[in-house]
Amino acid sequence: MMGDNIEHVITYLVLWNTFHSPVLVGFQLVSHWLPFLLLSVYAGALAERFDCRRIIQIAQGLFMFVSLCWGVLFLTGTLQLWQACVLLVLHGLAGCLWGPAEQMMLYDFAGREQLPSAVRMNATFRSLGVLFGPVVGSALLLLFGATGGIFANIVFYLPLTLFLTRTSFTGHSREGRMMAKRVSLWQSFRVLGTVRRDRVIMGMLVLAALASVSIGAVLQTAMPAFGTALTPPGVDGELVYGALLFALGIGGVAGGFFLEASGWFKPTVRTAVISSITFGAFAMIFAFTGLLWVAVVALVLTGFSQITATSTGQAIVQLEAPPGQRGRVLGAYSMFGPGMQTFSGVTVGVLGSLLGIPITVIIGGAVLMAGAVLTGLYMRRAPRRAAL
Template sequence: MTIPAPAPKFAVLRSWKTAPYLVGAGLAMMGDNIEHVITYLVLWNTFHSPILVGFQLVSHWLPYLLLSVYAGALAQRFDCRRIIQGAQILFMFVSLCWGILFLTGTLQLWQACVLLVLHGLAGCLWGPAEQMMLYDFAGREQLPSAVRINATFRSLGVLFGPVVGSVLLLTLGTTWGIFANIVFYLPLTLFLARTKFTGHSREGVYQTGRVSLWQSFRVLGTVRKDHVIMGMLILAALASVSIGAVLQTAMPVFGNELTPAGADGELVYGALLFALGIGGVVGGFFLEASGWIPPTVRTAVISSITFGAFAMLFAFTGSLVVALIALVLTGFSQITATSTGQAIVQLEAPAAERGRVLGAYSMFGPGMQTFSGVTIGALGTLVGIPITVVIGGAVLVAGALLTALYIRGSARRAEV
């Protein structure tokens, strides 16, 4: 594959056509996480249902698994601005419904399940169109930079969303806090009403004909023939199934085990979550500022290996200091692997298939996190949570090495 020449550092943030889009996406991701903080607390206090907790995870990621490719086909055919605005409006509608149900005290289990599914559908619809817009804004030359900065801003949203959500809970309460959350989706929605970019402006390539769910999945036959794209999809799937959301979900367990005698367990738990989040944020800005790590297949493979290795170190250690350092490096490796894989898929995808290929990446990446709940539930019961993380890290390391051999072997066969 041909890697574009390095663009000026932080060029996409110095552009008034791109910077508001990236900031708006980060704020929207913060709103997404604020909603989780508030609604998950209310749902537990209202229903005390472990099954509902599992459904929260499944409803968030299952739409990515089943519908991402179709969402990519929609992004390939229609104006991506309107698709993203539709997703943001759906997010706002869900927050509004939560607020009304909280205010009136009429929340029922079936209503909660419907809103959780709608929230997951909004995220699924947003993903491929968001990436199409990045290509349109930045062009091929600045695309790796745009993908890195976008991933970093989304990591900022994930990192500070729980903090802001907690502040809203303390100051406004659950009802008015969820109403206030609607504001975080507005900047991106309003900016897209003004920008001229559509996700197709540079190449003007739209998918023609009827978009059906079955036709959308035909792209998997296309990407199967491209060893680089297929390798990135495999790496994304491995990371999601083996580790995925397991670290965040299981962090209370590690917080209890790593809390020194006499220390505040909640403070340790918060520090562990913050270390993982700040690793992704610092990693994204470092990648952009240094320019030392190019967006290559080698980078994607090595960062996937270190992602698994540092997760294993975190699970093995009994030292809080080592655990915090390992989590920072885990977050750094994760954002490197994710942003590199995303950029490579964008650069390699044919223009006429880019939307559906990006949808396939969302299916193999975020979508496969649906199974991380099965991973932690089944293995965690059998061997314990720490050993489960160790096994997941080992699977990712071994899988990344095998993927590297697959890509290299396929490239050699193509040359013959």
């Protein structure tokens, strides 16, 4: 995740300085999340059929190949718009490919009883990468420039790639042999029929989709606008902007460690619903307040609520998924969660231009809160075994 975010920091800056294209900025968001929307379920089918270690290594290799191509184009000064678009799409495909395989391996490592803990810690360290990726990316830019920094970024993908050469876990050992038959892209989506009949899994998918569409990447995308509005007289605006981003990130990281250390929040439907409600509520407080210290506290609590909702939903989906379809069900969760962030750019662009960014976030938070309540009522009618 650190390598992923370092690449964003370096490439987005170079692309803006090279092309000055607002359309390309929008394409950057779409190209990153659209593969999750369209291909996550199929990536889950691949994780069921093949060795998960190799799938993740292929994804890591694709990440490194993209960074290498960026570096060559920067070095030779031959970067063109179509090349940038192709590399952005390949980067999004790499991110989509490894998610279900990684989650299946967590089940192998931890087993059913310890799975929620494994999912929480995995989410926490992903948040840690997201938090420090921009910091490290900025440092690489300062020390080595865009070309040297993007070449150096290849190193950040190596630890996981090398680790997988030494582990014997494949993502299948607890469930027996791998899926024997080949599943096409179209056939993989049939798992949505299975998901639709399970109210708990369906509820988790709806909560993930609501969070992505209503708030999703909106906060990070719109943070410069909030930084400008919340900067007190005589204070550096860039410092405030950085503090706001750090507050959101540290809320997720600290929240993950707190959840694991305290054991207070169990992976239940109630936890998922309540944390989704508080996610929307704290985002609304942040958008509404004009006080910097209130905004910082609200963002920390927003990050805390977000990681609670995400890790809880992911754990429940893993536990409820039929063993023979676990990879595809996990892919469906990525489709409804990260994949739906494809539309968060529309949320910012359309509503933000009509109503302003703060009102857009307030509306998004209210939609998430109301949707979480309705989804919770829907899941109450689920069989007792699924209530966890």
